[in-house]
Structure formats: structure tokens, C-alpha cells
Amino acid sequence: MSFNTWLPVLVLCSSLVPGLIIFMLPERATALRTTLNLGGAVLKIVLLVLMMIGVFHGVDYEFRVPLVPGLDFVLHADALSLMFVNLSAVLWLATTFYAIGYLENSPNRSRFFGYFSLCVTATVGLAMAGNLLTFLVFYEALTLTTYPLVVHRGTEVARKAGRTYLAYTLLGGVLLLTGTVWLYSLTGTLEFIDRGFVAQAGVDPAVLRMVFLLLILGVGVKAALLPLHAWLPQAMVAPAPVSALLHAVAVVKAGAFGVVRIIYDVFGIEFAASIGVTLPLAILAAATIIYASLRALFQDDLKRRLAFSTVSQVSYITLGVAIAGPIATIGGLVHLVHQGFMKITLFFCAGNYAETLGVHKVSEMAGIGRRMPWTTAAFTVAALGMIGLPPTVGFVSKWYLGLGALEVGQHWVVFVLAGSSLLNAAYFLPILRTAWFDAPPAEWPEERDYGGKETAWLLLLPPLATAAATLVWGLLASMPGTPLDWVQFIAARKYAP
Amino acid sequence: MSEWLAGAPWMMLAIMLPLSGALVAFLLPRHSALVGLGASLLTACAALVVMLQVAADGRQAYRLGGWPAPLGIELVADGLSVLMLAMTAVVGVAVSVYARVYLADSPDKVRRFWPLWLFLWAALNALFQAGDAFNLYVTLELMGLSAVALVALSGSGPALWGAMRYLLVSLLGSLSYLVGVALLYHAYGTLDLALLSERADGGLQLAVPLGAMIAGLLLKTGLFPFHVWLPPAHGSARAPVSALLSGLVVKASFYLLLRLWFTFTPEGQGVPLLLGSLGAAAIFWGSIQALRQKRLKLLVAYSTVAQLGYLFIAFPLAELEPALAWSGSVYLALSHAMAKGAMFLAAGSIMTQGGHDEIDELDRVVERMPLTLAAFALAGISLAGLPPSGGFVGKWMLLQAAMTQGSWFWALVIIVGGLLTATYVFRVLGFAFTKSPHEHERHDVPATMEWTALVLALGAVLLGFAAPWALPLLEGVLP
């Protein structure tokens, strides 16, 4: 067994082992816990850099053990999985810093960081899954590891939110399981291959449509497709780092990634278009986009507004993927990365407001830009990205999505994008105006004193870093080395030459 | 030395070691815990050696005293027996370690527990290795009697009532089984399973005894609607005893049923359909009852009722892909033993800690006993069939068999059952994380108790990865 075989497992273990050790640590062992956390995150990034260099030079990293008769448990690193793994790893590092600052002096930190690490392990495993069975294993593992984070606070509200969360995600899990077993019994294989493996099996298209429906509904719960999105706003009772992680990296992106895998590597985009399943999916995604933006308009609680915004934005990815064209593929895939960065910035800032000033609602945010200018600057950049304005990275995704839609003649998608941008402007611009230009109140709800600074460094640096990434990648989008570049490399291989 | 080790009658030892250990523990009451623990470890080793022998050389047979069939007693160990032996060994050792600490403060219970438990283990090992129908009956009876005594061990009112009921039901089931055995002997003149499988040819002379035996065994297994003795017995016994009952004892009668089925391989779809339907009903009924429960141990007991139903779903699915369906069922039995054992041990720890086991008053027990809750959660994951666990592998195989056959109904039953299981498991976990409005007492729980439960639960999860090694053992056994 060579290094190439073990590298995927090592990447997995770089967060699994610290997580298990952290469970055992007493509450007081802050320094050791921080070292383990950060050490694991940095190690993971180092290993991933090694892996990326390898994949770029054509090395094949695969780990394979038999799991059930006839099927293996496969970890495989290809370009698409590397994109998602890198996103997870980088954002995990940022969120770890943030969580250390946010949960200072909170109870049960060992438990929190333990489950945190396990959650990232599940996400990374899901990204590197080489067949649908392994994907399913990690998909369910993700549900199980995120549940304790949702109920972390231990209140009755948290318990009920956790119950709703589980109800939806377990339902998604069984739908995915049913679809997977059915597909296996029809085709005899579940390995992810560029351009899919279903076409060769010669199965009746009507049956395949049912299978597709089951699979998409299964991953669609996590990807917050209408009407399976209701768990997302409810899960906002979790602490801010959890919301940031869940909504930018782990759960929602895992669902979107599942949609991508199913359409490109199980069915194949051209085959899927030929059996007519992509258009209904595109329509569903468009409906989700508009509906969620409408719901966001009426929310006063900032995190709930951002939650509905997430539901809307993740469906951009689904929409891009469902429009069967190479440029739309680029748009959908690159939005996976871009939306992660933008949304995590927004949630970090929301957490900062709540933690530093006790501000939870939009109506309490008057003049907050004067008190916390850097945080609000990061918030502004991310919000402009959500609306899709240059020079942020949101413009790049919107461009490719629109261009891709026009290229294949689906003009209605551009209207959906325009409508969504309008709604996004409607619920983000008033926040920005209030924050910067209105007079602040005499007293904030619950101000914490940081000795003249805006807020703690650990709370301030992560959103600034991710907002800076948003700006730089948006402005210099055509530079080699941006996510756009990597996605163009991926998208080319999903279509027949 | 190694030839002596290889030549020793390990199959015999697997029965004699616990039997003699029970005797010694009875004769030396003050050292019964140590004797019991030692005997457990030795028996586990014996069982594992038998497994290694069968894995290397295939089906093993041993004649007691050299007398051949049909007069003598022949012990037979094939892949299925060996898996059951291993399951018993693992769960047995864990429960022994747990019980030594759990019962440490009640010496009168201690001196009764160990002989009975070792006796039960001997009966189980004998049952798994029995080669003819009458020996199966004898071991079944011995096992039942010791199980009843173990239930009555705690001495409380509900425990005695549950034990009494268990005894009567068990006797009824054994009676029915004995009637079947007698009719078989009358028809074919032998009770050796291998010979019976050659001579049996169907017709009324096979149908009636087989029907009686099936009914009796279903009663002893506790399949719906014969489950009514199970929750009182398992719910009111002491935690280690409940673990043994739910994990091992009910599996023994199921094993018996499988043996009979593989021996006679009846054709026709009627009985499989009947058994499958009863299984489906068990799943629903058990899960719904489990959701209603307010006490943790009763919830786990009803969960056993539900999980037993899964084992029987393999019957209607064995038509097209018998190997797949039966492997799935056996694997589910194995992982259920470990998972249910872990669950009962965890429930015992929780009860020791708080003095009660009301589910909605758990009051953030996860902070005081994280290992125990982890054990409970992992066990629940295996029961619900969520990956990665043994339960998932078993369920996958059953689902695959169902899909290949196109049986939508059974696939739906399996899936909905999994969802229901997850519901009641996570209900408990949700309360375990939440603060309760009332104050509760807090006792300390020894670390050994927490760790044994966790190890068993991890075993259930690791079974998910052990399928490529475990399943080939079943190759020669399944039809």
C-alpha cells in the first residue's frame, strides 16, 4: 500500500484524530485544544496542497476496501472533489479561529470542538467519495455529527430545532438510500465516472426518471430545495460558528455537491438532458430561488434573513448544474465556492454583531457601521456579492450562469436571475443603508467592552479574510489560480469532446 | 504444544468451561465474581478458537464419547454456528465485565448471578453446536430456565411477574416444539438434522410437526403477536440481564428456526409470506410502542420487539437471491446483539447515575456521562441502519435482495422501520442534551461500566467494516 493509497485516508484522519482526542480533554485544557484544532486544520491544508500538485501532474489517489458484497468503500481524489475539499479545509480553518474567539468561556467547548472536527471529517469524506455508496455513508455521517452542534445550547428551543433538522435530513437519507439501492440493482455499479455510468446500462428511461427523482430529493433536503428547506431557518438556534459552518461549508454545500455528482458523474449531463430530467430540476431550483428571496424580505431576525438567503443562493448552483451547457456548468460549480466565502462572511459578521453588541435584528442595526466599521465593511462586500455586483465574486458566478443560460437558449433563466438580484437588493441594501448612514442608538442592547477595539481579533480577522478573498477573486477573476480557473478545468471534462 | 492446542476438543470445551465455571461459582459464593469473570474469558477464547478452526478447515464435527449418530450426541460447527458463538463470546465478555462492577454492592445477587449466567452461556454454546433436533430441544429448555431465573434475580414485583410470565410462555413454546419433535421422530425415525434433511420429502407428515415447531419457536423468539412477554421481562430485569436476554437469548430461538428452515427448505411462498408479514407487523408495532414509552428500559425492550421483525423479513426475500437475504438477516442479528447489549448497558449506567430512567427528565446527562451517551448513540445508529455500522450492511443486503426481486412492499417496510427506529433513538438523545426543569440526584458511575457499553457499541459499528471477512463463512450453510 503506497503513499498514494493512504493520502486520502490521512486527509480524513487529520481532522478525525484531533476530534476524538479533543472529546477526552477536560474543559480547562484550552491551549492543548486550540493547538490540536489549529494543528489539524493546518495539516489538512498541507496534505491537500500535496494532493493538488499530484492531481495536477496526473497522479491517481485512491483508497479502496470492500464494504458490502460487490461494492467497495472508495476514497478518490479527482479535480471536482479537490475543489470541494479545499473549500471545506480553508473555511474550516477560518471558522476554527472564529469559534475559538466566539466560544470563549462558554461551557462544553471540548464537546463542541470534538463534534466540529468530526463534522469536517464527514464533509471531507463526502467530497472524496468515489462511488455513491461511500457518498451515502458520509452523507448520513454528516447528519449525525451536525445534530449535536445544533442542540449544543441545551434549551428546549434547540431540542425542537434539532428534532426538525433530523426529521428532514433523515428523510433525505432514506430517499437517497432507496435510490442508491435501486440504481445498484439496475446497473450493477455505483462508481463515479466522468460523464456518468447510467447510459451504458440500457435501462428504461421512465424507471431512470424515478430513480433520479429519489436521488435528487434525497440530496435536495440538504441542498435546501423547495419544499424541503424548512429545517434551515430553524437550525439558526445554533451558535454562530455552527451556522457559518453549516450554511457555508458543510451541510448545504454537501447537498449541492451531491446534486453535482449525481448529474455529472452518475447520470452524465448529456444523458440526463436526453431523458428530460434537467428541465424540471431547473424549474424547481428557480422556484426555490424566488420563493426563498421573498421569504427573506419579511424576516427581521438577521440570521433568519441570511438563512433564507442561503436557501436561495444554493439553488443557483442547482440551477447552473441543471442547465445543460458547459458555461452554465462553470457558473454553477464556481458559485459553490463563491457562495461559501460570501455567506460565511455574512454569518461571521452576524455573529460579531450578536456577540459584541447583542444585536440580533435588522431593526436594531441603525448606525452599527460607526461602532463596528471593519465588520460592517466586510458585511457590505459580502452583501454586494450576494446582489451580484462587480467587483465582487458574485458577479462572476452570475455572469457565467446568465451566459450559460443564453448559450443554450433558456432565456427565462436570465429573468429568474434578474428577479433574484432585485430581491437580494431589496433585502440587503436597506441593511447597508441603515448600518452606515443612520444615527446609532444611545445604547446597544448588550455591549461588551473590548478596551477600545472594535471587537476581539479572533472575531474580526476571519470575516475580513474571507471578504478580502471575495474582492480579490472578483476583481482579478481571469487570473490563473482562482477558483474560476480550477472550475474551468473541471467543467471541460464533464462534456463529450 | 500447538498440536495439543489444535487437537483439544475446543467445541466441547466451549460448553464444558462455562458449565464447570458455573459449578465452581456456585460452590464458592464469595469468589463467584472472579470465578465468573475468569470462566467468561476462557469460554470466549474457546469460542474464538472454534471460529478460527472453522474459518480454516470448514465444517467441524465432534462426537461425544465417540458414539456415532443416531445414538450419540454429535456437535456440529459450521459457519453460522461459529458466527453465533463469536457473537455470544463478545457480548458475554462485555456483560461479564460490566456485571462485575454493576453488582458489586449487592453480594446476595452476585452469588446467584454468576452460576446462572455461566449456565446460560453453556446452554447457548451447546445450542449453537447441536447437531440433532432433540439436543436442540434440551439446550433450548436449559437456556430458557436459566433466563427465567436471571430475570427473577432482581427480586422486585414487576421482575417476578415478568419472570413468571416468561416461564409460562416459554413452557408453552417448548411444549409445542416437543410435539413437533415427537411427530418428526415418528415419521422419519431419526432426529439427526443431516439425516432428516435427506429423508424428509414433504406432505402432511412434515407439515404438521414443522408448523408446530415454528409456532413454538416464534413464541420463544417473541415475534409479533407473541411478543407480549418480552417488554415486561426485559424491561424490569437488571441491566446486564436485559442485555443478555435481548442480545443472545432471543437470537438462539431464531437460530433454531433458521436451522430448521435450512434443513427442510420448504417450498412454496405461503409460510415465508406469513413470517414476513408478522415481521413487518412486529417492526411497526414495536416502533410505535417504543415511541410511546416514558421509561428508557421499556423503550429499549420494545425496540427489541421491532428489531426482531427485521430478522424475519429475509424469509420472503430469499426466493431470487437467497444468499444475499440470509446473509443480511444473520448480519442484522449479529449487529443487533452487540447494539442492543450496548444499549441496555448504557441504560443501566444512566439509571445508576440518576436513580431513575425517565426519558424526559434526563437533564443533560450527556455532560456527566458522555461515554455512555456515545455508546447509546452509536448503538442507535446501528439499529436504525445508518452508516457506517453493521446494521447498515445488513439492511443494505436485504434492500438489495428486495430490489432485485422487485418487492416494493418489503423495501418500504425496511426503510420506514429504519426511520421509526431513528425517531425513537434520537428522541432520547434530544432529551439527553436538554436541560430539564426539575432537579435530580447524581451518583457516580464507575468508568468500567461506561467503557464496556462503549466498546460493545463500537463493535456494532466496526461490524460494518467486517463483512468481507464474516460473510464468506456463511457460504456453505445457506441454501
Place this chain on the structure above:
Amino acid sequence: MNLLIVLPLLPLAAAAWLAISPRFVPVAPVAGGWVVALCATFTIAVAALVAPDRLALPMVFVQGNAALVLDATARAALLLFGGLWLTAGLLLTRARDEGPGAVMVLIALSGANSLALAQGGSLVYAGMVAAGYGFYGVIASEQGNAWRRAARAFVVLLVISDLLVFELILSATVKPGVVMPEAGGMPASLLVIGLLALVLRGGIPPAHGWLPTLLAAVSPATAVLAVAPVAAALFGTMKLLPDGAPVLALGSLALALAGVAWSLLAGLCQGSARATLGYALAATAALLLLALPAGPGQAMQLAWLALGLLAAAASLPLVALQRAGWKRDLAVAAALLAHGLAGGYAAAHAASVLPAGISLLGLPVAVAATLLLTVAARRSRFLAPADRAAEAAYLAFAPVIFSLVGTGVAWTASWPGLSAAAAAPLGITAGLVAYRLLPASARMEPGDLLLAVERASAGALHGGRVLCVNGLGAARDRLEAGLLALWDGQRWSARVRWLDLRLRAWPATCLFMLTVALAAALLLLQ
């Protein structure tokens, strides 16, 4: 380092310095105005002195065709923006409390500069967005609440217009090979979208309601800068439609005529000078819309004409700061003359693509625009205290000079014929006459239809909100409650308990056993 890249970045750096440094080094508030003026001077210097240049930026945005280019159009735009911002900066140095924040003004300058220099679809779009939102920031950073109504209307129009421009550049990228000779390379539908975007963000009637309302409510510095969004809209559209849109000449003529008539009616019925100026600006924008289909012209004269027209309009708020005297009269006269000449030229330029008979209809548009500007000038009252008056006089000349430069360059670059000069005297005379007849009559609210539109949209939004939250939301909650009520947990639990008790009885067990045994036997027989 290439000067072109410094132009957008310098104001941003200055803004960052102004925003951050007060925490470390006490900076006098007046310094902000001087910083603005400095940056604006740099802009003017670059525009006037640097040779034509192009800086390709292939890494920026998408498509790889982004570039910063200093050609004639860019020069005119930079001179306009530079002049406006110079004036605003100088006003800020004496503002004390009123006026916009210097940081926002600098950010807006950066946006305007990037728009002026931009080339390539996505970079032009970015420039237009930056300029538009920058100006919104300038308005919003004013003290008090008077600006809110107008700013809200402006930003709504801005957002819709941004979407239209986005659609325009998307579609233009997809269909590069389509050539329609009469449309100059772009299909007519796209041209319509482009002009519609211009109308919405450029204050052209009927989308002009915010302009008079805004001008009536803000400080002098912002009033001077209010010309910027109109200019940004026009220059942006010129860059996006490089060959003009001859096919739309008739349509834009009709729109311009209607717009200017409307502005005339409404503008004459105003009471304050600023409101009238707003309508004058709207009429000027309509005039520029008229001229746009003819394209920028061989010597880029449209850009210079825009400079002339808009700078003249921008000088009028400053007139009110001066004491009556020859300096004031000279400034006003020069501004009006420049505006009139530029307007006449614009009408003549528009006439080059109009059919022969109708082409003369361009002249009334120019005349009306100058008329309104004259009325606005006459309605200006002297408002500033004595000590500020002297300095303000020189300030008033600043935009006037730029306006004269613009008109002069356009006229000298390409002589349009003396008929184009007719608009100036006609307009000024008509304006003076109109002022005599209607000195000041506040018969109409500034913004005329704006109030009605606002009320209607507020009502629609409120109705929508009621429908969604109270109507649909309540319906959804009722449905959910109804579905949950179908499952009565307690009753089912009681039923299950009843059944369970029955099953536990001994007779039940024995009966089941018998049944199962017999059934099994029967089934095995088959």
C-alpha cells in the same frame, strides 16, 4: 506606474486614509474638502495633459477584454467629473456641518473615474455600478432626513437599470457574430434595452421624478454633484453602444420631445430655483438622449457637448451663493451661452440621422432646455452670508469654465453650421420672457408624478406584504396545523394501549399460537 490605473485608485486610497487616520492622528474636518479638491485636480490634470493611452487589464473580471483607455470621450468625462468634484471639494472646505461626508465623496469620485476610463463590457458595467452607488452614498451621507424620498426613488431606478445593463452586456457577448447593418452591429432589441437603462438611471423623463426632489433638498455640494449620475449614465451608454443607435433615432426623438414638454410644464410651475434646476437638468438629459442615436461623432463631439451642457447646469447652485453683482451676472451669462450653443449643436448632431422633414424638431428641444435653465438662474436668490460671498464668486466660475471648454472644443473640432447657434439666443430670450410671466409659482410639488408613483408602489408593496404574510403565510400555517391535527398523538396512544392490553391476555396468546401453527401447516402442504 501607469497614470491611468492611479486615477481610480488614488481617491480610494485617500478615502481609506481619511476614514482610518482620525483614530490615530487628529485630522481637522475641513481637511476632507481639501483632499477631495486635490484628487479632483489630479484628475483634471491627467485629462488635460496626458497623451492618449490604453492600459489593457486582461485579468480583470470576465471575458478578458477589460481596459482603461484615455481617448476623447474619456477626456471629456474626466474633465466633467474633475470639475464637479473640485467644486464640491472647495465647497466642503467651508461647509462646517452641512454637506456630504468627504469619504463618500472620494469613493464616488473613484467610481466616476473608473467609469470614465473603462472599456469592455464588464468593466464599463462595473464603472456604472460604482458611479451610481457612489452617488447614492454621497446623498445618504448628508445630514438630516430631507434626502430620503429622492434617494429611495433613485436607488430603485438604479437597481433596475443595473439589471438591464447586465442583460445588455450578456446578450452582446452571446451574439457577437450577428450583424445587422442598419443597427450598427447590435440587434434592435438590445439597443432598446440599452436606451431604457439610460432613461432609468439618467433622470430622463418619465423617470426624472427624483431629480428635482433631490436638488430641492440637499446642500450645495451635493447639488453640484447631482449632475454626476446623469453624466455617468450618458457616458456609460456611449461606451456600451459605440456606434450609436440610428435605428432608434425616431423613437428617441419622440421620447425627447415628450420629456422636454413635460419638464417645461412642470418646471415653470415650480417655486424654488433648485426645483426648476432639476427640471432643467431633466430637459438637458432628454436633449442628450435625442443626440445619442447619432453616435459620438467623428471628433467625439457628443462627449464634449455633454461636458458643455452638464457643467453649465452644475454651475447654477453656486449662483445662489453669490452676492448680486457683475461677477454673478457674468457667470450666469457665460453658463447660459455655453449651454445654449452646446444644445443647438446637439440638436444639429441628432438631425444627422433623422429624416429630412422631422430633423428640425430637434431645435425646440434645445431651446426648451436652455429656457428652463434661464428661468432657474433668474429664480436663484442670494442666500449666503456676506463673508462667504466673495470666495463663492470664484467657485461659480469653475464649472462655467469647464462648460465653455466643452462647448468650445466641440464647435472648433467640427463646425456644425450657423443654424446650430440659433438655440442659444432663442432659449435665453424665451427664458427671460417666461420668468417675467411666471416669476415663481409653487403650483406643483417638485417631482410631480413621483409622489403618485411612490404612493402606488407603497400601496402595492403593502398589499403584497399583507397577501404574503397574512394571507399566504396564514394559509400555510393553517394547513400545517390541520395536517398535524389529523394525527392526534394522545388518542392514538390510548388506542395502542387498549390493543396492547388485549394482546397481552392469555386467551389471545393461545389463539394466536393455534392460528399460526395451523396456518403454517396448511401453507407448507401446498
